[in-house]
Structure formats: structure tokens, C-alpha cells
Amino acid sequence: MEKLIVSSSPHFNGGRTTQNIMLDVIIALTPAMIASVILFGIRAAALILTCVAACILFEYLCRKVMKRPQTVGDLSCVVTGILLALNLPVTLNPLMAVFGCAAAIIVVKQMFGGIGQNFVNPALTARIILLNSFPSRMTHWVQPFDYAATADAVTTATPLGILKEGGGELPSYLDLFLGNTGGCLGETCALAILIGGAYLIARRVISPVIPVTYLATAAVFSALFGRDPLFDLLSGGLLLGAFFMATDYTTSPLYFWGRVIFAIGCGALTMVIREFGSLPEGVSYSIILMNILTPLIERYVKPRAFGSPKKVRKGGAKE
Template identity: 55%
Template sequence: MSQLITEVSPHIHDKTTVRSIMLDVIIALMPALVAGIILFGFRALLVVAVCVISSVFFEWLFELICKKKNTVGDLSAAVTGLLLGLNLPVEIELWQAIFGSAVAIIVVKQLFGGIGKNFANPAITARIIMLVTFSSGMSRWSLPLVLEGADTATSATPLAILAGVSDGQLPSVWQMLLGVRGGCIGETCIIALLIGGAYLLIKRCITWHTPVAFLGTVLVMTLALGENGLYHLLSGGVVLGAFFMATDYTTTPCTPWGKVIFGVGCGFMTVVIRMWGMYPEGVSFAILFMNILTPHIEKLTLSRPFGGAKA
């Protein structure tokens, strides 16, 4: 008999891998991508494709140069690119999108040690850096194709209208749900995002804690402030952020109560920035802010072992 394998238990493992989880996230984002293409045209696909390809390329390149193990196969770079692309306006210059991918993958992710080591969400951080660097390009919103005759270059987002920054008519609730309004490629069609979020919940990739806490806080706070709560919930990147960005494993707490605190914090900061900040939208800043607090939230919410005395 040849040598038997001797190794530590357990000798069987669940089929779920990092790759299969990332693949589920990609699948869950497909409705939003399709909606984005339908709403904003073929260029939406081009922008997203450029982000995905450049993100994967930068991951491969960095690991090649640094002689690190190639982790392109775990699909996490593809997810980062996809999320970044969906968070950009459709008219963004392609070289700016590529710059964003480089920031996300090289600066935010790889320089901190690669997958699992970064403290900030790569797509979110890259988006924020693009927002302050390419301010005009990043806030040039196109209206969906179905709204014919509208001036696509200067059209206002519902948030800008709510904030009184721009004039215009608020879209109807149905338009908001379908995504017929100004905004980023992947953030406008709420129905598509909810389908994707439901998929992640059913596949147990995410738990309800963060999205419920995030969305609930935004709704309750805006209502309490006498704002139009429903529009605050449906506009901007709240739904996209709550289901897909504030649930990123590495940069958010892994404990159930930690997730609740994280979600509440995101909702709170989002509303504060929307009400009193310089920018009409605050989801990205809110999530980044909470990313920084994540290790401390985790420490505060350590689970108490079964039968364990208070530590």
C-alpha cells in the first residue's frame, strides 16, 4: 500500500469557497447591470466591463510584480470592478474608470495585503477618490434613455432636487422603483437591486442585519427630520450600498450585533451627510467611515461562549 494521507480533522469540508461566494455576488449584481444597460444604454456595459477587466488586470499585475500568489481566480477583483462600475455615472471618461480600478485594487486592497487584509472597501474608497478628483465627471448625471427630450448632460438626481441644489420634478415612486431617474449605472433600479439582495439572503451570503439596520435607520431618521423618507430610501445609493457594499465581509463586523451597529452607523452618517454635508449623497462616505470603526465594533460585540463566564 502506498503512503496514507495523515492530516488533522475535519476530513470533509463544505463546498462553499471564496470563489463560489464571489460568484454569487456577481450573479446577484446581474439584474442591476442589466437594468443599467437598459436604462442608460450600451455605454453602461462598456464602463462596467472596463472596470472589471482593469481591476482583474491590476490584481494580476501587482501580484506578478510582487511575486505573490495569483488570486485572480477567487473572483474578488472582478467583484470589486463590477461594484465600482455600477457606482459610476454612465458618461464617465474610461481612463478615469481605469484610474479608479487602480486605486481600488492596488492602493486600497493590495498595498494592505490583498484579499481579507484591507480595512476599507476598495470600490467605495476608489469611488470617493474619483469623486474628489474628477468632481465634474463624477457628478454629470445622464437621464435614462426612456426620458426622451431631457437634457442629459445637466439632469438632476432626485437627491439634488430634495436638497434644493437643482430644480426639477421629483420622479414618481414607480419611476424610482424601476430606476427611471438620474444616478449611477447600477444604483437606480431598486427592483433589480432587491432581487439581487434577496438572492444573497437566500444563498446565505449575507444576513439581514446590515441591510435592515441601514435602510431602517435612513427611513426612521429622515421621517423624524420631517423629510420625504421614502424618497431618501429609494434615491442615491442607499439600497445598493445596504445590500452589496455594507455587507462586504472583510471591511465590516462578522458578529450579528456588530452588523446591526454597522448598519445603523451607515444609515446615520448617510442622513447626516445628506442633510448637512456639502455633497447631496453620503452613502459612500458613511460606509467608509464605518469601515474604519469595524475592528472596534467587533471588539465591542464579541460573542459570549456557550456556558462562558463574562470575560
């Protein structure tokens, strides 16, 4: 007689394992990693490797100390390390990046039980912690193709920073598409992110509902605020967040309408923060806020089980 095994989400029907899925995500992130090395040099590769190694080490030590089965082999910690690195500036001190990895793996992930039980995205939460802990270092940008040492590098502003300050020449759409702008490692090259997102959708690792709805909502609000929708879509971490962070299985809704509501909330909050907030970017905060609201969204969109009686409201009306 076969045993019925009950475990934490995400749940899948079929032969795919967590390791298979995470491997697909790593493959999808490869174009963005390659682009970051081309744009920012060997320092980008060093920062990515540092984050990945730190996340693997922290996951291994946590599981060891907590006397729980090792989960390093499922590759989820590798994905967290890559995503965190791609959300960092190339000039960030590696020790600060390691601190962010500790926050992502130990605090956000393992203290809540490990993969499938964290309620917010570990990489984005770590980025917010680093942004508030080391604001000057987390907003220090350099020109692409400037491979000089950190002290000699030519500093620049991100496209959204230029727009927010209202000074300087904005980059062209082509520069935004190819990544010839300042920014985090993985957010500048829209082409690389779109290739990776298309791969995930083709492999059915993610559904297009969240990224398409997220981007469409952001474009609509950008137009309503009198901004340039295409510029907003290609700038900052919007594409990276829409395809790789907002679609996280654990922290996003399971049901179709839940995903739609979640993505609309992400898109609206992103543009509200960009337009009215003190920071030029709003992707990280918007996704984290919607992560927190995911259980509430699921509660109201969860379909009624077949054959179950309808709830009766006060006054005798059925829902």
C-alpha cells in the same frame, strides 16, 4: 495527520469557496447591470467591461510583481470592478474609471495583503477618490434612455440633487423604483437591486441583519428630519450600498450585535450627511467611516469564550 491551516478572514464552515461566493455576488449584480444597459445604453456596458478588465489586469500584475500566489481566479477582482462601475456615471471618461480601478486594487486591496485583509471597501474608496479627483465628471448625469453621444446627451440632476437644491420636479415613486432618473449606473433601478439582494439572502451569501437594519435606521432618521422616508430609501445609492457594500465580509463585523451597531451607524451617518452635508448623497462616506470603526465595534461585542473567567473591574466588580 491533517494540518491546521490558519488564514485571514473571512472564515467559513462548509464547502463553499471564495470563488463560489463571488460568483453568487456577480449573479446578484446581473439585474442591476442589465438595467443600467437598458437605461443608459451601450456606454454602460462598455464602462462595466472596462472596470472589470482593468481590475483583473491590476490584480494579476500586483500578484506577479509581489511574487504572491495568483488570486484572479477567486473572482473578487471581478466583483470589485462591477461594483465600482455601478457607482459611476455613464459619461465618465474610461481612463478615469481605470484610475479608480488602480486605486481599488493596488492601493486599497493588494497593498494591505489582498482579499480578506483590506480594512475598507475597495470599490467605495475608489469612488470617493474619483469624486474628489474629478468632481465635475463624477457628478455629470444624463437622462435615462438618452443614448446619444456624451456631448449631445441631455443632462439632468439626481433625485437627491433636486431635493437638495430645492428646485425642479421630484420624480415619482414609480420612476425611482424602475430607474427612470439620473444617477450612477447601478443605483437608479431599485427593482434590480432588490432582486439581487433577495438572491443573496436566499443563497445565504449575506445575512439580512445589516441591510434591514441599515434601511430601517435610514427611514427613521429621514422621518425625524422631516423628509420622505420612502423617497430617501429609493434614491441614490442607499439600496446598492445596503445590500452589496455594507455587507462586505472583510470590512463589516462578524457578530450579530456588531452588525446591528454597524448598520445603525451607516444609516444614521447617511441621513446626517444627506440632511446637513454639502453633498446630496452620503452612502459612500458613511460605509467607509463605519468600516474604519469595525475593529472597535468587534472589540466590544465579541462574546466571551465559554469557560473563560470574567474580567474584574477596579473595585472588585466582575464584568
